[in-house]
Amino acid sequence: MKRVHNFSAGPAALPTEVLEIVKDELLDYQKTGTSIMEKSHRGKEYSEVDAQAKERLTRILGLKDDFHIMFLQGGASAQFMQVPMNFLGEGETADYINTGVWSKKAIKEAKLFGNVHVPFSDESEQFSHIPDDSELQLSENPRYVHFTSNNTIYGTQFQAEPKSNGAPLVCDASSDFLSREIDIDRYGVIYAGAQKNLGPSGVTVVIVRKDLLNTADKTGIPTILDYHTHAERIFNTPPTFAVYMVNLVLQWFEEKGGISYFKKLNDQKTELLYGSIDSDDFYRGTARSDSRSKMNVTFRLPSEELESRFLKEAGENGMVALKGHRSVGGIRASIYNACPLGSVKALTDFMKHFRDKNG
């Protein structure tokens, strides 16, 4: 068996240790004679998986009893619609900070339900930077302030939560969930598709503050899309296998040392990689340096021809999925929690070699 260095932006690399457990348990889950996939979502085993995953998230994020944790379907894209459907009433305004394609998609959906105010957009600068608080022109009294904490396509990331003038933050954390500490008290909703930092695709973690949900009293919301439906119980059949894997990833995450461990590891990985990019002008980082992401590192080479060759030779050397998003081109190395330091070392060694040969 040969595993490569996988820099996929998502679905992304999973911890090998977790995949080994999944392999071992696939046919016979904990001596029950069936896989976890073949069990009722109301049965003892799956109920334990669901409860464990929620307990782990509660511990990791330092939640008290003040948040509901839900495992939903439809990806982060469904949350673009579900958040305003639940929280934004006619005549109300929500603020949406526009830092890229995913923010824009969220804005488009929110406009179906209420007023949207955009306190900042750097679209004219190709989404290369994250605003500091002085650049945010918030509305008078927003229902919530929505932001995309990490912009997977452009390699930019909020270095801290944006100001919100007391309004709850709603965060699309799909591509940096559990990669660093957050100021949980400021959040009303956090949502994240699992397929980057948390597990396989198919499940979206949605964390909603209870007191905020108590203020969501809109009528006419279809049952399945109403957060109240999922807040206290498993309503319908969840993606059981995906949640099972999320639970294993969370177990691995805690055993490794939790957020402080991964924060440090992510710092080490990005120091190496950005250090390599910045060491001369052969490689050029595309995000402004004060906005650089610790999850998706985006850069260009002197020509598209060299970029094609870089990708080809990286592949021949066991490094895959380094092609930048189709809308921006160039190179993107996605180095989520499960990407080991060794993979980043292999990449920076290759980058040096490639520059020496072609620079």
Ligand SMILES: Cc1ncc(COP(=O)(O)O)c(C=O)c1O
């Ligand atoms: C930041 C961010 N938000 C939303 C999405 C869309 O997620 P999904 O495909 O789970 O709907 C992505 C996908 O890459 C993303 O990176």
